[in-house]
Amino acid sequence: MLEKTIEKDFIDDGKIWDLLEDSKNPEPAEVKEIFAKSRAKARLEPEETAKLLQIEDPDLLEEMFALAREIKEDVYGNRIVFFAPLYIGNKCTNNCLYCGFRRDNRAIERKTLTMDELQEEVNVLVNKGHKRLILVYGEHPDYDADFIAETIRVVYDTKAGNGEIRRVNINAAPMDVEGFKKLHEVGIGTFQIFQETYHHETYAKLHPKGTLKSNYQWRLYALDRAMEAGIDDVGIGALFGLYDWKFEVMGLLYHTIHLENTFGGVGPHTISFPRLEPALNTPFIGKAKYRVSDDDFKKLVAIIRLSVPYTGMILTAREKPELRKEVIPLGVSQIDAGSRIGIGGYKKSEMDHIPEREQFQLGDVRSLDEVMREVCKLGCIPSFCTACYRAGRTGDHFMSFAKPGFVHNYCMPNAVLTFKEYLIDYASEETRMAGEKAIEEQLKVFEQQNPKKRQMVEDKLHLIEEGHRDVYV
Template identity: 75%
Template sequence: MYNFKTYDKDFINDQEIFDLLEKGKNPDPAEIRNIIAKSLDKVRLEPQETAKLLQVEDPDLLEEIFEAARKLKQEIYGNRIVFFAPLYIGNKCVNNCLYCGFRKDNDAIVRKTLTAEELKEQVEILESKGHKRLILVYGEHTCYDADFIAETINIVYETKKDKGEIRRVNINAAPMDVEGYKKLKEAGIGTFQIFQETYNHDIYKKLHPQNTIKGDYSWRLYGLDRAMEAGIDDVGIGALFGLYYWKFEVMGLLFHTIHLEETFGVGPHTISFPRIEPAINTEFYDQTKYKVSDEDFKKIISIIRLSVPYTGMILTARESPEVRKEMIPLGISQIDAGSRIGIGGYKKDDYIPEKEQFQLGDMRSLDEVIKEMCDFGYLTSFCTACYRSGRTGDEFMDIAKPGNIQNFCIPNGILTFKEYLLDYASEETRKAGEKLIECELEKIENTNPEKKKMIEEKLKLIDEGKRDVYV
């Protein structure tokens, strides 16, 4: 039995969401265009406005939504895409979530927790590929407590191979109490990420058996409140699409965003929207009636981008290369690549179904994905400068909301990309990347010649062997 702080009432009102979606049906086209215009002014939408966007069915209006999402992505984040990699530390779990390969009663899963030496080996492999940003993922088990997680964070930061190093560690783990989060803050955590999975109370209860870490809806829902109370001002929210009706989950994400903004003055740093995938010995994937089609997934991404214009959006390698290619322009700011999610998977560099939570859709190498991004005109970034320069939480949002964040992101993206091209890229990718950097510098020169000169001076330092150069 787990003894958690109880919450008499939470900020997700299921009936209110149902009512808003019902009232949003058959929206007037003029009103939809006014909502789009508000979003293009980089103003967060209200729930009733998002509900109306979710009920748009007219193909022409939908295309206006998609185009507005593309425009917002470009205006706020530019053409840069931040890259990271997941690193699964352990798959022990006390929960029995019906949809998850890690669930306690799944006898097909081989339970494994990386030792300190195995963790170092995994980090060295990732560094040898060029990664600078990781998200560490843990099963929800009492052995993965704050002290254990802090220790793994320290190991990751201390592990360096040749010119490689990890400069930012994010965490996806079970919710903690405030004291636990403080330990992670001291260890140098970046973003703490908790996915509510589903915001619908009844469905949550059905999918998450009681008397487990995850069985308490409110304890999980307020997990990021406690993180922010502990001083972690970058947090990430998400829902697992396919557990319940996708329009309800989009509304839940928006209400969660609003709650954090109203309570702490700053909303989530990132929003994630993974779709459910098959997992070994897990029947739920074939049973759920709420799977999200590619066309509806396109709506999810676009409407979240319009609803919260300034928040980062993550699209993972759960999705196929074809889907990622289509969805990235609609508002994505972060992706992973070269990912392996089996425990110890980077050493084997392949699927390890008996040690994986679900199946990946994109198994391409980091270099392959970066080359494709170059071909599409996207600037690869491994930047971590904001976090080490104090541009986090409300300070980051103060820059991001008016669309000024790319004044930092584009220069720092160029600098980290240059490091990758020199130290890790294939010849083909290096040539494509150098050409892309030239194009970026030309665009900067047209608006700010002094900035171009500053970037070129820093690029020269990198050519001379200096690393971790940033604005």
């Protein structure tokens, strides 16, 4: 798979542990200097993030949490982008010890959606109000670039009433450059690959030899190949709970720095931080010794936000509603809602059936409408915006807006406009009332910023009320 063996990659396990050890008991003055750098929206260096990871002082932690929210709102505004995962197939050649989809798990029913079944799943999602999907595939030869490209075309071609999917992101096996080019040609959004764990020894233990996933470096450099192929929005992530959470945060930062150094300052469009969750017939999870507590989870979310101020941060429905409510304000910019992760799960959910034989257990199975209403009550604007992608604000163009914190000038108006579509076409009466109130509050903010800005947004809102759709800045 790899054309050549790389003697040393950009993750140095020993160096990471040395930095963490040397950073214990940081001085408050040092920490506050790091806070000041983050406030200026500068990406942190590993030595600085290591110090944040060692903060134990309650006052400094509270200051860090407040700063994480401030940075997120400075960069992206107070909007939360919504998406849904759609699992296409669960065939897998890998035998990852922690995964319910692993090859040797006989308790899982193997299935791949036909194109007609895929269209049915998309119809359910569109009729709920979704505009953004991430398609998820097992790592298997059947799910090659041609197959994935076909599924992307089907999703984009599926329309229902006023609804459609406007951005398709992908979570799939690493490919070669030619494979990634095929996906770029059909209009992929972000390609997302999680290293799972950045710790070399742990990676080797959890991913048995002879499988597609056993090659650490093939996976580590996969997004380099994606960007070489023209996919300039990529997402990284780690599965927290496989190894020490502080090490994994450092791994994500080093991956960010590698991408920036290799591709002219363009780092990850998103960073994800899912936690290990129970899965059917997967005994490893019950014995996992690196499970991340809720308190440490909150810390790592805030630290990632301070370390990479420009990146989108994804909080998944693995987490329970109560915790999601606490974590969203700590720097999160994207969440999923109304999610089902069984193959064909959305159609089944219409019959009030939530599949048990999934890759892992979800913590939040509430409807999209219910979660959006809660987000309004948190003082945020739900968003389905896809304007940056379709207006060409991707890659280095996106970074030129995101890094200095200007992208919110697009994010907030477009959040309001896409939310208005949802309120008219799909919302319950209760959510519509909460949503209209949230939009009115945001219009007041626009008025304070610039009366012309409010007028521009109101003019576009009137177009939506008249029946126009896909109106954006």
